[in-house]
Amino acid sequence: MGKDVFLQPDRGIYLKIRAVVRVVLRNPVDIHLQIYCKPLGAVREIVDGGKLVGHVKVSVISNVSEILKRGLLAQLKQIIPDGIVHDLLTYLGRGD
């Protein structure tokens, strides 16, 4: 999946591709980045206008499912006693 991203020098950015990944630019330059992040965890080329200008390493922070769980947990902690949130997640929501 191609993705256009604008990177700042020495800063990580966040992309949503098949998961949320953090891309750290090794070269301290501003570029308009077209990056291909599959598989996750790979070192990928940074191409600017068809020219190879550097590499990035794609490291997984968390996948989308884990992020959704964070969103759900934050809500459950607001509406039911904290002590039973884990039990609820374990007991409920199971299939048939």
Place this chain on the structure above:
Amino acid sequence: MGLLRIRSWDIEDYERPKIRMGGREVSFRMLLGEIASSKEKLWIILPKSRRTNEQLFLLDLAIGIYKHQEVLPIILIGGVGEFEQELSQRMRVVEEAIHPLALDKIQHMVIYYPREGVDKGVIEDIANRIDRKIVVVVPKSDSGRLGKELGLLRTWLL
């Protein structure tokens, strides 16, 4: 902000209700699949069980939607007049929790459990005002009356 009075031992007593759609009994997983895949915006569930079971079903549904469909439910509990305020507040909590993702970048929907006194017009009005799919679990005290009023709306009976 809406709270549920659920205690740890209530969970052990929880029994998932039978789910009927158009008079036909369907599985819980089928219900989740229907809600996720359907293009219908509004779903109304009319429970026929005791209050604790009804509230646990609300959470069961929310957790099931998250686990099986990778859709984030936004759970709202409260008075009809507080709907938009509650939604806005809950969305802020969710946005903080899922950072760096934004809510509008992921699949999400609303599961709403209003306090007693909700009627057909209010449900339709809420559904018209929000731009995402919404499942309303009607309190047991209102479900009998509402069931008769909701002739044209698609509903599930538990």
